[in-house]
Amino acid sequence: MVRGLDHLVVAVKDLEAAGRAYSELGFTVTPENRHPWGTANRLVQLDGFFIELLGVADPALIPEPSGNSFSFGAFNRDFLNKREGASMLVLESQGAVADRSGFHRSGLQMFDPFSFDRMANLADGSTVKVAFDLTFVRDPLSPEIGYFTCHNKYPENFWKPAFQSHVNGAKGVRSVYLLAADPSDHHEFLSAFAGQREMRATSLGLELQTPRGRISVLSPRAYQLLAGEAAASSVRGEIPQIAALEIACSGRTALEVIPADRLFGLTLILSPEE
Known part of the structure; x- marks a missing residue:
């Protein structure tokens, strides 16, 4: 199967401040939720895609990776020791068994396989159970980016219309932009990860269309041409990295770019809905 964009993990040092900043941009942000491994999140839900603002709530609870296990908490803790920003790209899943079989081929x-459940806090103060199967994969050419698929076991408990209504008209994800010195180096991994063998080479880099949004891999120069000088100059840390997220917004007539240095390490592009 071809996997669409599911969510983006954005690691931040101050979760409350990040939630407030997104709220001021006109997004509805969910209440805080805690993971048993020491991290906490607040979400921005769109139409089938969400932004996961993630902070470290209790470092003592974070397990260290061992053997072939992946520690979500440790990965994001170590990421935050270097910088803030989008740490992980996540694709949708119809089932972990099928994902693992496809990735193996x-x-x-x-x-190692990883599953968890937790209670989610709703806007009215009530809670519901959510549970996920996560399949983590590694791209040796992108050590600073985490990749996994996410199988949502209780989507009816997770997705809420009240969380998907935004003052700024945000509706859905349009594109995730990765920066790489040579975009063509990442063709093989991203094609296998997304289950999409067709990837288009453009004058700016590589473009992979999924059932929900695009994955674009750009060189630094191409990114500057696309997002502008302010966004390009706000890039911090090593590449490859996830540099920007584009969201389609109803009622918007002009494109707006909020550079990463104003928004916790991730450039946000708000574009008119087509």
Whole structure:
């Protein structure tokens, strides 16, 4: 199967401040939720895609990776020791078994299976159970980016219309932009990860269309041409990295770019809905 964009993990040092900043941009932000491994999140839900603002709530609870296990908490803690920003790209899943089988056939490096559940806090103060199967894979050419698929076991408890209504008209994800010195180096991994063998080479880099949004891989120069000088100059840390997220917004007539240095390490592009 071809996997659409599911969510983006954005690691931040001050979760409350990040939630407030997104709220001021006209997004509805969910209440805080805690993971048993020491991290906490607040979400921005769109139409089938969400932004996961993630902070470290209790470092003592974070397990260290061991053997072939992947520690979500440790990965994001270590990421935050270097910088803030989008740390992980997540694709949708119809089932972890199918994902693992497909990744194995494609020769991707996988970590041990991982599943968890937690209680989610709703806007009215009530709670519901959510649970997920996560399949983590490794791209040796992108060590600073975490990749996994996410199988949502209780989507009816997770997705809420009240969380998907935004003052700024945000509706859905249009594109995730990755920066790389040579975009063509990442063709093989991203094609296998998304299950999409067709990837278009453009004058700016590589473009992979999924059932929900695009994955674009750009060189630094191409990114500057696309997002502008302010966004390009706000890039911090090593590449490859996830540099920007584009969201389609109803009622908007002009494109707006909020550079990463104003928004916790991730450039946000708000574009008119087509």
